[in-house]
Amino acid sequence: MTDRDKILLTPGPLTTTLRTKLAMLRDWGSWDSDFNAVTARVRQSLLRVIHGQDTHVVVPLQGSGTFSVEAAVATVVPRDGHVLVLDNGAYCKRAARLTSLMGRRCTVMDFDEAQPVSPAALAARLKADPSITHVVLIHCETGAGVRNPLEAVADVCQAAGRGLIVDAMSSFAALPIDARRTRFDALIAASGKCLEGVPGMGFVFLRRAILDGCAGNSQSLAMDLHDQYVYMEKTTQWRFTPPTHVVVALAEAIAQFEEEGGQGARLARYTRNYETLVQGMARLGFKPFLAPDVQAPIIVTFHAPADPRYDFKAFYAAARARGFILYPGKLTTVETFRVGCIGAIGPNEMEQAVHAVALTLQDMGIGSAAPAPGV
Amino acid sequence: MTDRDKILLTPGPLTTTLRTKLAMLRDWGSWDSDFNAVTARVRQSLLRVIHGQDTHVVVPLQGSGTFSVEAAVATVVPRDGHVLVLDNGAYCKRAARLTSLMGRRCTVMDFDEAQPVSPAALAARLKADPSITHVVLIHCETGAGVRNPLEAVADVCQAAGRGLIVDAMSSFAALPIDARRTRFDALIAASGKCLEGVPGMGFVFLRRAILDGCAGNSQSLAMDLHDQYVYMEKTTQWRFTPPTHVVVALAEAIAQFEEEGGQGARLARYTRNYETLVQGMARLGFKPFLAPDVQAPIIVTFHAPADPRYDFKAFYAAARARGFILYPGKLTTVETFRVGCIGAIGPNEMEQAVHAVALTLQDMGIGSAAPAPGV
Numbered sequence: 245m246t247d248r249d250k251i252l253l254t255p256g257p258l259t260t261t262l263r264t265k266l267a268m269l270r271d272w273g274s275w276d277s278d279f280n281a282v283t284a285r286v287r288q289s290l291l292r293v294i295h296g297q298d299t300h301v302v303v304p305l306q307g308s309g310t311f312s313v314e315a316a317v318a319t320v321v322p323r324d325g326h327v328l329v330l331d332n333g334a335y336c337k338r339a340a341r342l343t344s345l346m347g348r349r350c351t352v353m354d355f356d357e358a359q360p361v362s363p364a365a366l367a368a369r370l371k372a373d374p375s376i377t378h379v380v381l382i383h384c385e386t387g388a389g390v391r392n393p394l395e396a397v398a399d400v401c402q403a404a405g406r407g408l409i410v411d412a413m414s415s416f417a418a419l420p421i422d423a424r425r426t427r428f429d430a431l432i433a434a435s436g437k438c439l440e441g442v443p444g445m446g447f448v449f450l451r452r453a454i455l456d457g458c459a460g461n462s463q464s465l466a467m468d469l470h471d472q473y474v475y476m477e478k479t480t481q482w483r484f485t486p487p488t489h490v491v492v493a494l495a496e497a498i499a500q501f502e503e504e505g506g507q508g509a510r511l512a513r514y515t516r517n518y519e520t521l522v523q524g525m526a527r528l529g530f531k532p533f534l535a536p537d538v539q540a541p542i543i544v545t546f547h548a549p550a551d552p553r554y555d556f557k558a559f560y561a562a563a564r565a566r567g568f569i570l571y572p573g574k575l576t577t578v579e580t581f582r583v584g585c586i587g588a589i590g591p592n593e594m595e596q597a598v599h600a601v602a603l604t605l606q607d608m609g610i611g612s613a614a615p616a617p618g619v
Numbered sequence: 620m621t622d623r624d625k626i627l628l629t630p631g632p633l634t635t636t637l638r639t640k641l642a643m644l645r646d647w648g649s650w651d652s653d654f655n656a657v658t659a660r661v662r663q664s665l666l667r668v669i670h671g672q673d674t675h676v677v678v679p680l681q682g683s684g685t686f687s688v689e690a691a692v693a694t695v696v697p698r699d700g701h702v703l704v705l706d707n708g709a710y711c712k713r714a715a716r717l718t719s720l721m722g723r724r725c726t727v728m729d730f731d732e733a734q735p736v737s738p739a740a741l742a743a744r745l746k747a748d749p750s751i752t753h754v755v756l757i758h759c760e761t762g763a764g765v766r767n768p769l770e771a772v773a774d775v776c777q778a779a780g781r782g783l784i785v786d787a788m789s790s791f792a793a794l795p796i797d798a799r800r801t802r803f804d805a806l807i808a809a810s811g812k813c814l815e816g817v818p819g820m821g822f823v824f825l826r827r828a829i830l831d832g833c834a835g836n837s838q839s840l841a842m843d844l845h846d847q848y849v850y851m852e853k854t855t856q857w858r859f860t861p862p863t864h865v866v867v868a869l870a871e872a873i874a875q876f877e878e879e880g881g882q883g884a885r886l887a888r889y890t891r892n893y894e895t896l897v898q899g900m901a902r903l904g905f906k907p908f909l910a911p912d913v914q915a916p917i918i919v920t921f922h923a924p925a926d927p928r929y930d931f932k933a934f935y936a937a938a939r940a941r942g943f944i945l946y947p948g949k950l951t952t953v954e955t956f957r958v959g960c961i962g963a964i965g966p967n968e969m970e971q972a973v974h975a976v977a978l979t980l981q982d983m984g985i986g987s988a989a990p991a992p993g994v
Contacts, residue, residue: 252648257863259646268643268864271634273627273944274818306819307682308860311841342840436860443649444681444819444862464839465717466686485683485811487819487862488632489643569648 250564251593254571255386255414255543256436257443258587260497264441267496268489279488280480282495287447289498293416293507294431296423296449303469303476304447306487309413309434312446314342315467316409316430317380319458320450321348325377327409328353328369330361330397333387334574339380339411346463351376357388357575360538363396370404378407378429384415384540387574388533389582391419391540398426407454413437413446414542417501418511418586429454435490438510438542440588441497444490515541517585517594524598525583528605529613533580541585543571547615548579553608556581562607566600578619625939626968629946630761630789630918631811632818633962635872639816642871643864654863655855657870662822664873668791668882669806671798671824678844678851679822681862684788684809687821689717690842691784691805692755694833695825696723700752702784703728703744705736705772708762709949714755714786721838726751732763732950735913738771745779753782753804759790759915762949763908764957766794766915773801782829788812788821789917792876793886793961804829810865813885813917815963816872819865890916892960892969899973900958903980904988908955916960918946922990923954928983931956937982941975953994 252259272279283304290302305312317339321327327348329340332355343350353369355361361381370376381397384390394410401408407429412421416433423431429451436443448469450458455470462468466484475483504510518541522532525546533545548554556572559581563570573580583597605613627634647654658679665677680687692714696702702723704715707730718725728744730736736756745751756772759765769785776783782804787796791808798806804826811818823844825833830845837843841859850858879885893916897907900921908920923929931947934956938945948955958972980988 249645250648252646254648254650256860257646257649262644265644265646265864268817269637269640270624271627271632271640271817273625273629274632275629275946276939276944307686307841308862310859311682311686314839314841338840345840345843346838434860442643442646442862442864443860444865463721464689464842465713465720466682466689467839467841468720484685485631485809485818487683487817487865489640489817489868490819490862490865493864564651569651571650 248567250567250569251589251597252569252587253584253597254569255584255586258436258440258584259589260440260442261500261588263500264493264497267492272488272492274486274488275481282492283482284480286491286495286498289502290447294421294423294449299423300449300451301455301473302447302449303473304445305467305469305472306445306484308443309432309446310338311467312432312434312448313339313411315469316432316448317343317348318346318462318464318467319469320407320409320430320454320461321378322461323347325349326351326375327378327380328376329380330366331355332359332361332390332392333357333382333385335382335385335387335411339382358534360390360392361397363393363400366397367400367404370400370406376406378409380409380411383410383412384419384542386414386543388545389540389543390534390538394421395426398428402427415540417507418514418542419540420507435494438586439494439497439501441494442490444487445494513590514585516591517589518544520591520594521583521585521598524595525601528602531615531619533578543582543584545573545575545580545582547619548581549610549613550616551610551612553610558608559604562604563600566603568597568600623942625942625944626964626972627944627962628959628972629944630959630961633811633815633959634964635815635817636875636963638875639868639872642867647863647867649861649863650856657867658857659855661866661870661873664877665822669796669798669824674798675824675826676830676848677822677824678848679820680842680844680847681820681859683818684807684821685713686842687807687809687823688714688786690844691807691823692718692723693721693837693839693842694844695782695784695805695829695836696753697836698722700724701726701750702753702755703751704755705741706730707734707736707765707767708732708757708760710757710760710762710786714757733909735765735767736772738768738775741772742775742779745775745781751781753784755784755786758785758787759794759917761789761918763920764915764918765909765913769796770801773803777802790915792882793889793917794915795882810869813961814869814872814876816869817865819862820869888965889960891966892964893919895966895969896958896960896973899970900976903977906990906994908953918957918959920948920950920955920957922994923956924985924988925991926985926987928985933983934979937979938975941978943972943975
């Protein structure tokens with residue numbers, strides 16, 4: 245048994261470089277200027293990724309990405325606001341749940357989880373219901389892996405004069421997002437996703453034009469992004485103890501992101517990972533759940549093989565024993581599993597992953613991974 | 620200029636061992652059984668620290684300690700509850716602020732920041748106001764460094780039939796806390812304090828007897844400790860992406876805590892650190908803000924020297940250049956600074972810190988660090 249690190253084919257936490265992890269071998273005072281300089285550098289770099297220097301600020305927040313989504317809704321939406329969540333998957337449902345729970349009026353607009361949300365349907369809905377103040381969109385719904393039409397949704401919201409909150413957790417730094425042409429009030433991502441840092445913090449881009457109006461919206465002290473922003477601008481520090489090691493790892497991950505060539509280069513690598521994966525899995529009989537034209541090259545949902553010898557737990561364990569960590573499906577009606585294309589991995593690792601899956605099928609006595617007819 | 624790590628004499632983040640940091644050189648799948656086993660081990664170890672296996676459960680939470688304090692209040696106090704905060708410092712005021720902000724009725728009972736809170740005064744107040752449902756106590760108020768009388772306050776709350784929420788951020792794992800004899804509904808601490816892990820997560824001990832009654836109290840999804848608990852028991856996983864590297868570093872820090880001899884041994888080392896510091900600083904003329912009998916051996920507040928050449932920023936920078944990170948004061952009326960006694964350091968480091976301060980005073984031309992007469 246070797247002790248070699250397994251490859252994480254998951255939507256985060258994901259495989260990071262050794263260089264990123266090595267940045268954590270030092271302790272930092274959270275009040276100290278050295279650390280504050282790291283925070284400032286990270287914030288400047290994040291703004292550049294979306295070309296948001298002139299239009300937005302960015303506010304980092306402790307916790308997982310969901311903490312930042314909740315903080316964004318609490319900070320941006322007034323207490324008497326009305327949020328419309330465009331729902332085509334599990335993360336949309338989570339956003340709706342946290343919005344209702346905090347006491348904001350929330351309406352869910354259902355879409356097929358195998359399809360992007362419809363900007364035209366949204367436009368009609370906003371026209372029909374002027375009480376809606378804000379729209380929530382998940383850019384890449386990792387429940388199934390759908391890429392939603394951010395630009396078109398943003399244009400509809402702008403034309404209708406409504407706010408837009410974008411959960412870009414799984415797309416930020418990989419799919420293009422340009423704040424100069426796409427208007428959003430808040431956009432959320434996290435350290436342990438396509439920037440390839442370690443998990444432990446999120447960050448929210450807030451549109452400068454709405455910043456002052458956000459004061460006092462949040463019922464949560466810890467999640468008040470306006471308060472966090474004002475304090476950080478004044479002191480250069482975080483309000484409450486930052487996850488110092490996570491922050492310095494993110495700074496190191498961002499340096500590598502920039503050296504690689506930024507968002508374009510990262511998308512190119514993930515696209516190669518995606519193509520290598522899907523082509524290889526097709527040779528084994530696997531069929532993706534989504535049509536290629538709506539699939540983001542971030543995470544791929546595959547139908548479970550129809551062969552009765554297939555069992556996800558056994559399949560997962562056997563692939564794991566060969567060094568690859570797969571991810572369970574998150575769809576309610578169809579049996580699936582997911583494979584992430586993101587992290588500090590390239591086509592080599594994806595080829596090896598496909599090969600490990602092939603050997604796993606052999607072990608399980610499964611001749612073809614084809615799904616049941618008709619799916 | 621050497622690149623040697625500076626010693627953090629701060630109340631967290633603090634200096635951790637290399638062994639703790641080395642644990643972060645691996646990536647973990649948050650859905651994977653290996654990682655879930657680490658979470659389970661950490662939770663079991665935490666319960667043992669307070670002998671709480673029979674009476675309490677422990678729920679870890681992403682974010683800084685303040686996130687866990689807010690989560691504890693939101694989860695434990697019903698929406699129509701009434702919280703009394705025993706206030707003798709800055710962290711008490713923060714607890715009151717987050718309680719009010721989330722919409723819970725909150726009353727603040729003021730005490731001198733140089734003195735522990737009074738259990739007798741609390742008893743009288745609880746008798747006079749039956750509407751108070753919960754009391755919030757900060758065990759070690761790191762604003763000044765006071766050790767508050769946890770056991771006596773707990774006894775008063777139990778006798779009066781009120782709930783008790785304890786912020787034990789800076790005391791947990793150093794000062795003795797015994798859940799078998801001290802009754803509390805919630806007790807909060809964090810990874811980057813006396814357990815000497817890295818910052819990025821907190822954890823809350825909840826009394827089993829009140830657990831079921833906590834369902835539905837929280838308006839926050841991310842901070843709902845009851846929901847986090849139920850999910851974790853069912854799946855062994857965290858609800859939302861955990862800070863995996865922080866969790867494994869905490870597991871490694873706990874292993875070293877247990878090897879050192881647990882809470883008793885840790886308190887003994889911190890007490891030696893404290894005595895070395897205070898005796899050394901006294902030789903230079905420094906006077907602690909608190910009387911020794913109310914001082915916890917966690918963080919010491921010193922009066923600023925009266926010498927007009929003293930300036931905290933210059934003092935901080937000069938001590939920093941010599942390898943030691945001090946901490947600013949947090950008192951509103953008196954000029955002070957603070958020195959932490961906690962972290963992976965011993966009397967050697969404290970002797971060196973005192974020597975660095977002595978050389979710093981020489982550099983600044985300050986003959987004696989004595990405070991103004993009369994303080």
